[in-house]
Amino acid sequence: MKKFDILALGELNVDLLLNRIAGFPEVGKEIFAQDMTLTLGSSTAIFAANAATLGPKVSFVGMIGRDSFGDLVKSTLEQRHVDVSNLIEVDNAATGLTAILNYDNDRANVTYPGAMSLMGVKDIRPEIIREAKHVHVSSIFLQETLHKEIYEIVKLVKDCGATLSMDVQFDPAETWEFDYARILPLVDIFMPNEQELMAITRKATVEEAVEAILPYANVTVVKMGTRGSMLVTRDGRHHLPAMLNKSVVDAIGAGDSFDAGFIAAYVSGKPLDVCQRVGNLTGAVNTTAAGGTGAFTSKAAVEEAARKHFGQKLEL
Ligand SMILES: Nc1ncnc2c1ncn2[C@@H]1O[C@H](COP(=O)(O)OP(=O)(O)OP(=O)(O)O)[C@@H](O)[C@H]1O
Numbered sequence: 670m671k672k673f674d675i676l677a678l679g680e681l682n683v684d685l686l687l688n689r690i691a692g693f694p695e696v697g698k699e700i701f702a703q704d705m706t707l708t709l710g711s712s713t714a715i716f717a718a719n720a721a722t723l724g725p726k727v728s729f730v731g732m733i734g735r736d737s738f739g740d741l742v743k744s745t746l747e748q749r750h751v752d753v754s755n756l757i758e759v760d761n762a763a764t765g766l767t768a769i770l771n772y773d774n775d776r777a778n779v780t781y782p783g784a785m786s787l788m789g790v791k792d793i794r795p796e797i798i799r800e801a802k803h804v805h806v807s808s809i810f811l812q813e814t815l816h817k818e819i820y821e822i823v824k825l826v827k828d829c830g831a832t833l834s835m836d837v838q839f840d841p842a843e844t845w846e847f848d849y850a851r852i853l854p855l856v857d858i859f860m861p862n863e864q865e866l867m868a869i870t871r872k873a874t875v876e877e878a879v880e881a882i883l884p885y886a887n888v889t890v891v892k893m894g895t896r897g898s899m900l901v902t903r904d905g906r907h908h909l910p911a912m913l914n915k916s917v918v919d920a921i922g923a924g925d926s927f928d929a930g931f932i933a934a935y936v937s938g939k940p941l942d943v944c945q946r947v948g949n950l951t952g953a954v955n956t957t958a959a960g961g962t963g964a965f966t967s968k969a970a971v972e973e974a975a976r977k978h979f980g981q982k983l984e985l
Protein backbone atom coordinates (compact mmCIF):
# COMPACT_ATOMS: atom_id res chain seq x y z
CA MET A 670 0.00 0.00 0.00
CA LYS A 671 1.32 3.42 -0.98
CA LYS A 672 0.74 6.51 1.13
CA PHE A 673 -0.77 8.41 -1.82
CA ASP A 674 -2.80 7.28 -4.83
CA ILE A 675 -1.85 10.33 -6.87
CA LEU A 676 1.04 12.78 -6.69
CA ALA A 677 0.35 15.90 -8.74
CA LEU A 678 3.52 17.49 -10.07
CA GLY A 679 3.09 20.94 -11.48
CA GLU A 680 2.53 24.65 -11.23
CA LEU A 681 0.89 26.60 -8.44
CA ASN A 682 -0.26 30.18 -8.58
CA VAL A 683 -3.03 32.48 -7.48
CA ASP A 684 -5.53 34.07 -9.85
CA LEU A 685 -6.49 37.69 -9.36
CA LEU A 686 -9.74 38.09 -11.28
CA LEU A 687 -11.01 41.57 -12.12
CA ASN A 688 -14.63 41.65 -13.31
CA ARG A 689 -16.99 44.30 -14.66
CA ILE A 690 -14.16 46.55 -15.81
CA ALA A 691 -15.10 49.96 -17.19
CA GLY A 692 -13.38 49.77 -20.58
CA PHE A 693 -9.88 48.64 -21.47
CA PRO A 694 -6.76 49.66 -19.56
CA GLU A 695 -4.46 52.19 -21.16
CA VAL A 696 -0.93 53.16 -20.19
CA GLY A 697 -1.01 56.38 -18.21
CA LYS A 698 -4.67 56.07 -17.19
CA GLU A 699 -6.69 54.35 -14.46
CA ILE A 700 -10.06 52.60 -14.61
CA PHE A 701 -12.29 50.79 -12.10
CA ALA A 702 -13.28 47.15 -11.84
CA GLN A 703 -16.59 46.63 -9.99
CA ASP A 704 -15.69 43.19 -8.75
CA MET A 705 -12.57 41.28 -7.69
CA THR A 706 -11.74 37.72 -6.62
CA LEU A 707 -8.44 36.32 -5.39
CA THR A 708 -8.38 32.55 -5.66
CA LEU A 709 -6.20 29.49 -6.16
CA GLY A 710 -5.31 29.27 -9.85
CA SER A 711 -3.28 26.78 -11.88
CA SER A 712 -4.52 23.86 -13.81
CA THR A 713 -2.52 21.26 -11.86
CA ALA A 714 -4.14 22.54 -8.65
CA ILE A 715 -7.62 22.18 -10.18
CA PHE A 716 -6.69 18.63 -11.18
CA ALA A 717 -5.41 17.80 -7.67
CA ALA A 718 -8.37 19.34 -5.83
CA ASN A 719 -10.97 17.64 -8.03
CA ALA A 720 -9.20 14.27 -7.97
CA ALA A 721 -9.12 14.42 -4.15
CA THR A 722 -12.85 15.22 -4.10
CA LEU A 723 -13.52 12.06 -6.10
CA GLY A 724 -11.86 9.85 -3.47
CA PRO A 725 -8.17 9.16 -4.12
CA LYS A 726 -5.50 10.31 -1.65
CA VAL A 727 -3.70 13.14 -3.41
CA SER A 728 -0.44 14.94 -2.64
CA PHE A 729 1.20 17.81 -4.51
CA VAL A 730 4.80 18.64 -5.43
CA GLY A 731 5.03 22.25 -6.55
CA MET A 732 6.99 25.38 -5.72
CA ILE A 733 5.70 28.47 -3.97
CA GLY A 734 7.29 31.50 -2.34
CA ARG A 735 7.35 32.02 1.41
CA ASP A 736 4.67 34.71 1.21
CA SER A 737 0.98 35.38 1.72
CA PHE A 738 0.00 34.13 -1.76
CA GLY A 739 1.89 30.93 -0.92
CA ASP A 740 -0.17 30.67 2.28
CA LEU A 741 -3.37 31.08 0.24
CA VAL A 742 -2.31 28.30 -2.14
CA LYS A 743 -1.53 25.99 0.78
CA SER A 744 -4.68 26.64 2.77
CA THR A 745 -6.94 26.27 -0.28
CA LEU A 746 -5.37 22.94 -1.23
CA GLU A 747 -5.75 21.77 2.36
CA GLN A 748 -9.44 22.70 2.38
CA ARG A 749 -9.78 20.51 -0.69
CA HIS A 750 -8.10 17.58 1.10
CA VAL A 751 -4.89 17.71 -0.92
CA ASP A 752 -1.79 16.87 1.14
CA VAL A 753 0.56 19.89 1.21
CA SER A 754 3.48 18.35 3.09
CA ASN A 755 5.46 17.99 -0.16
CA LEU A 756 5.11 21.60 -1.34
CA ILE A 757 8.45 23.34 -1.70
CA GLU A 758 8.66 26.84 -0.23
CA VAL A 759 11.51 29.02 -1.47
CA ASP A 760 12.96 32.37 -0.42
CA ASN A 761 14.41 33.41 -3.76
CA ALA A 762 11.13 33.82 -5.68
CA ALA A 763 7.55 34.88 -4.97
CA THR A 764 4.47 32.70 -5.53
CA GLY A 765 3.25 33.01 -9.10
CA LEU A 766 0.23 35.11 -9.97
CA THR A 767 -2.07 35.49 -12.96
CA ALA A 768 -3.94 38.78 -13.25
CA ILE A 769 -7.11 38.09 -15.27
CA LEU A 770 -9.05 40.95 -16.79
CA ASN A 771 -12.44 39.44 -17.46
CA TYR A 772 -14.63 40.85 -20.22
CA ASP A 773 -17.92 39.30 -21.35
CA ASN A 774 -16.67 36.43 -23.45
CA ASP A 775 -12.95 36.76 -23.16
CA ARG A 776 -10.12 37.42 -20.81
CA ALA A 777 -6.77 39.20 -20.96
CA ASN A 778 -4.24 37.44 -18.74
CA VAL A 779 -0.85 38.49 -17.44
CA THR A 780 1.17 35.85 -15.60
CA TYR A 781 4.13 36.32 -13.31
CA PRO A 782 5.44 32.73 -13.03
CA GLY A 783 7.68 33.31 -10.01
CA ALA A 784 8.55 30.19 -8.02
CA MET A 785 6.83 27.82 -10.45
CA SER A 786 9.53 28.47 -13.06
CA LEU A 787 12.33 27.24 -10.77
CA MET A 788 11.27 23.68 -9.92
CA GLY A 789 13.50 21.09 -11.57
CA VAL A 790 14.52 17.47 -11.20
CA LYS A 791 16.87 18.16 -8.27
CA ASP A 792 13.94 19.49 -6.22
CA ILE A 793 11.88 16.34 -6.60
CA ARG A 794 12.86 13.89 -3.88
CA PRO A 795 12.70 10.26 -5.03
CA GLU A 796 11.35 9.21 -1.57
CA ILE A 797 8.22 11.25 -2.24
CA ILE A 798 7.61 9.58 -5.59
CA ARG A 799 8.11 6.16 -4.03
CA GLU A 800 5.22 6.98 -1.68
CA ALA A 801 2.84 7.39 -4.63
CA LYS A 802 1.09 4.87 -6.83
CA HIS A 803 0.67 7.33 -9.68
CA VAL A 804 2.19 10.68 -10.72
CA HIS A 805 0.37 13.25 -12.88
CA VAL A 806 2.55 15.93 -14.52
CA SER A 807 0.90 18.95 -16.06
CA SER A 808 1.48 22.37 -17.64
CA ILE A 809 4.99 21.55 -18.72
CA PHE A 810 5.49 24.62 -20.92
CA LEU A 811 4.52 27.01 -18.12
CA GLN A 812 7.36 25.81 -15.90
CA GLU A 813 10.69 26.80 -17.39
CA THR A 814 13.03 24.49 -15.47
CA LEU A 815 10.62 21.55 -15.42
CA HIS A 816 10.23 21.91 -19.20
CA LYS A 817 14.00 21.81 -19.74
CA GLU A 818 14.34 18.76 -17.51
CA ILE A 819 11.12 16.95 -18.43
CA TYR A 820 12.87 13.82 -19.72
CA GLU A 821 14.91 13.48 -16.49
CA ILE A 822 11.73 13.98 -14.46
CA VAL A 823 9.66 11.34 -16.25
CA LYS A 824 12.63 8.98 -16.05
CA LEU A 825 12.84 9.55 -12.28
CA VAL A 826 9.12 8.83 -11.88
CA LYS A 827 9.38 5.57 -13.80
CA ASP A 828 12.57 4.54 -11.95
CA CYS A 829 10.65 5.02 -8.69
CA GLY A 830 7.97 2.59 -9.86
CA ALA A 831 4.95 4.89 -10.22
CA THR A 832 2.60 4.98 -13.18
CA LEU A 833 2.61 8.32 -14.98
CA SER A 834 0.11 10.56 -16.76
CA MET A 835 0.89 13.82 -18.53
CA ASP A 836 -1.16 16.78 -19.71
CA VAL A 837 1.10 19.21 -21.60
CA GLN A 838 -1.32 22.21 -21.66
CA PHE A 839 -0.77 25.39 -23.67
CA ASP A 840 2.65 26.79 -24.55
CA PRO A 841 2.59 30.58 -24.06
CA ALA A 842 5.77 30.85 -26.17
CA GLU A 843 4.05 28.71 -28.85
CA THR A 844 7.30 26.95 -29.74
CA TRP A 845 5.92 23.61 -28.48
CA GLU A 846 9.30 21.99 -27.90
CA PHE A 847 8.56 18.48 -26.75
CA ASP A 848 10.63 15.45 -27.73
CA TYR A 849 7.68 13.06 -27.91
CA ALA A 850 9.66 10.19 -29.39
CA ARG A 851 11.87 10.15 -26.29
CA ILE A 852 9.33 11.05 -23.62
CA LEU A 853 6.10 9.27 -24.56
CA PRO A 854 7.44 5.71 -24.17
CA LEU A 855 7.76 6.54 -20.45
CA VAL A 856 4.27 8.02 -20.12
CA ASP A 857 1.46 5.57 -19.33
CA ILE A 858 -1.45 7.92 -20.07
CA PHE A 859 -0.90 10.94 -22.33
CA MET A 860 -3.70 13.53 -22.08
CA PRO A 861 -3.40 16.42 -24.58
CA ASN A 862 -6.24 18.29 -26.23
CA GLU A 863 -6.48 18.35 -30.03
CA GLN A 864 -4.65 21.66 -30.49
CA GLU A 865 -1.81 20.66 -28.19
CA LEU A 866 -1.38 17.30 -29.92
CA MET A 867 -1.21 18.93 -33.37
CA ALA A 868 1.19 21.60 -32.09
CA ILE A 869 3.72 19.24 -30.51
CA THR A 870 3.74 16.94 -33.55
CA ARG A 871 3.64 19.90 -36.01
CA LYS A 872 0.79 18.26 -37.91
CA ALA A 873 -2.25 19.94 -39.47
CA THR A 874 -4.85 17.34 -38.51
CA VAL A 875 -5.55 15.29 -35.39
CA GLU A 876 -5.43 12.14 -37.52
CA GLU A 877 -1.85 12.85 -38.70
CA ALA A 878 -0.85 13.86 -35.18
CA VAL A 879 -2.15 10.57 -33.75
CA GLU A 880 -0.22 8.65 -36.44
CA ALA A 881 2.94 10.57 -35.49
CA ILE A 882 2.84 9.63 -31.81
CA LEU A 883 1.49 6.10 -32.23
CA PRO A 884 4.89 4.38 -32.47
CA TYR A 885 5.95 5.94 -29.13
CA ALA A 886 2.81 6.39 -27.05
CA ASN A 887 1.29 3.86 -24.68
CA VAL A 888 -2.27 5.08 -24.02
CA THR A 889 -3.38 8.49 -25.26
CA VAL A 890 -6.64 10.24 -24.58
CA VAL A 891 -7.30 13.28 -26.75
CA LYS A 892 -9.67 15.89 -25.32
CA MET A 893 -12.01 17.38 -27.92
CA GLY A 894 -14.15 19.89 -26.03
CA THR A 895 -17.85 19.64 -26.90
CA ARG A 896 -17.03 16.67 -29.16
CA GLY A 897 -15.88 14.56 -26.21
CA SER A 898 -12.68 12.51 -26.22
CA MET A 899 -10.80 9.89 -28.20
CA LEU A 900 -8.98 7.02 -26.53
CA VAL A 901 -6.03 5.78 -28.58
CA THR A 902 -4.28 2.51 -27.73
CA ARG A 903 -2.16 0.17 -29.82
CA ASP A 904 -5.37 -1.83 -30.37
CA GLY A 905 -7.37 1.02 -31.88
CA ARG A 906 -9.31 4.19 -31.25
CA HIS A 907 -12.48 4.87 -29.44
CA HIS A 908 -14.35 8.15 -29.79
CA LEU A 909 -16.75 8.89 -26.95
CA PRO A 910 -19.07 11.86 -27.59
CA ALA A 911 -19.44 14.51 -24.87
CA MET A 912 -22.39 14.51 -22.54
CA LEU A 913 -23.83 17.74 -23.73
CA ASN A 914 -24.75 20.31 -21.19
CA LYS A 915 -27.61 22.60 -22.20
CA SER A 916 -26.76 25.20 -19.58
CA VAL A 917 -22.99 25.67 -19.57
CA VAL A 918 -21.84 28.11 -16.86
CA ASP A 919 -18.24 28.13 -18.13
CA ALA A 920 -15.70 25.60 -19.37
CA ILE A 921 -12.77 26.83 -17.23
CA GLY A 922 -10.88 23.75 -16.07
CA ALA A 923 -12.98 21.20 -18.01
CA GLY A 924 -9.78 19.57 -19.23
CA ASP A 925 -8.35 19.35 -15.70
CA SER A 926 -11.62 17.89 -14.41
CA PHE A 927 -11.57 15.36 -17.24
CA ASP A 928 -8.02 14.40 -16.17
CA ALA A 929 -9.11 14.18 -12.52
CA GLY A 930 -11.99 11.81 -13.30
CA PHE A 931 -10.00 9.67 -15.73
CA ILE A 932 -7.04 9.29 -13.35
CA ALA A 933 -9.22 8.74 -10.27
CA ALA A 934 -10.77 5.78 -12.14
CA TYR A 935 -7.35 4.61 -13.39
CA VAL A 936 -5.76 4.49 -9.92
CA SER A 937 -8.75 2.56 -8.59
CA GLY A 938 -8.04 -0.12 -11.18
CA LYS A 939 -10.89 0.55 -13.61
CA PRO A 940 -10.47 -0.50 -17.27
CA LEU A 941 -9.66 2.24 -19.79
CA ASP A 942 -13.17 2.43 -21.28
CA VAL A 943 -14.55 3.18 -17.80
CA CYS A 944 -11.78 5.76 -17.20
CA GLN A 945 -12.78 7.51 -20.42
CA ARG A 946 -16.47 7.53 -19.45
CA VAL A 947 -15.67 8.95 -16.02
CA GLY A 948 -13.42 11.59 -17.65
CA ASN A 949 -16.13 12.69 -20.08
CA LEU A 950 -18.60 12.87 -17.21
CA THR A 951 -16.37 14.87 -14.83
CA GLY A 952 -15.41 17.20 -17.74
CA ALA A 953 -19.11 17.77 -18.38
CA VAL A 954 -19.93 18.19 -14.66
CA ASN A 955 -17.20 20.86 -14.53
CA THR A 956 -19.23 23.03 -16.92
CA THR A 957 -22.29 23.09 -14.61
CA ALA A 958 -20.72 25.49 -12.08
CA ALA A 959 -18.36 28.48 -12.12
CA GLY A 960 -14.60 28.00 -12.43
CA GLY A 961 -12.57 24.82 -12.34
CA THR A 962 -13.54 23.54 -8.90
CA GLY A 963 -17.04 25.01 -8.37
CA ALA A 964 -18.83 21.76 -9.23
CA PHE A 965 -16.47 19.63 -7.12
CA THR A 966 -17.33 20.65 -3.58
CA SER A 967 -17.91 17.00 -2.56
CA LYS A 968 -18.21 13.60 -4.21
CA ALA A 969 -21.94 13.67 -3.41
CA ALA A 970 -22.27 17.01 -5.25
CA VAL A 971 -20.54 15.53 -8.32
CA GLU A 972 -22.84 12.49 -8.21
CA GLU A 973 -25.88 14.73 -7.92
CA ALA A 974 -24.79 16.96 -10.84
CA ALA A 975 -24.07 13.85 -12.95
CA ARG A 976 -27.55 12.54 -12.27
CA LYS A 977 -29.41 15.82 -12.58
CA HIS A 978 -27.74 17.27 -15.71
CA PHE A 979 -26.74 14.13 -17.59
CA GLY A 980 -28.77 11.23 -16.17
CA GLN A 981 -25.49 9.43 -15.41
CA LYS A 982 -24.04 7.46 -12.53
CA LEU A 983 -20.45 8.21 -11.51
CA GLU A 984 -18.59 4.89 -11.91
CA LEU A 985 -16.21 5.45 -9.01
N1 LIG B 1 -19.48 22.13 -22.98
C1 LIG B 1 -19.22 20.89 -22.60
N2 LIG B 1 -20.23 20.01 -22.36
C2 LIG B 1 -19.97 18.74 -21.98
N3 LIG B 1 -18.73 18.24 -21.82
C3 LIG B 1 -17.68 19.05 -22.07
C4 LIG B 1 -17.87 20.40 -22.46
N4 LIG B 1 -16.63 20.97 -22.60
C5 LIG B 1 -15.74 19.99 -22.31
N5 LIG B 1 -16.36 18.84 -21.99
C6 LIG B 1 -15.74 17.55 -21.61
O1 LIG B 1 -14.54 17.83 -20.92
C7 LIG B 1 -13.44 17.27 -21.62
C8 LIG B 1 -12.26 18.20 -21.53
O2 LIG B 1 -12.54 19.46 -22.07
P1 LIG B 1 -11.62 20.16 -23.18
O3 LIG B 1 -11.56 19.30 -24.38
O4 LIG B 1 -12.10 21.54 -23.31
O5 LIG B 1 -10.19 20.10 -22.47
P2 LIG B 1 -8.96 21.13 -22.55
O6 LIG B 1 -8.92 21.75 -23.89
O7 LIG B 1 -7.78 20.42 -22.05
O8 LIG B 1 -9.46 22.21 -21.49
P3 LIG B 1 -8.67 23.17 -20.49
O9 LIG B 1 -8.76 24.51 -21.14
O10 LIG B 1 -9.48 23.06 -19.25
O11 LIG B 1 -7.27 22.68 -20.35
C9 LIG B 1 -13.92 17.02 -23.05
O12 LIG B 1 -13.18 15.94 -23.58
C10 LIG B 1 -15.39 16.74 -22.84
O13 LIG B 1 -15.58 15.36 -22.59
Ligand SMILES: [Mg+2]
Pocket residue numbers: 836838862924925
Ligand atom coordinates in the same frame (compact mmCIF):
# COMPACT_ATOMS: atom_id res chain seq x y z
MG1 LIG C 1 -6.14 21.29 -21.06
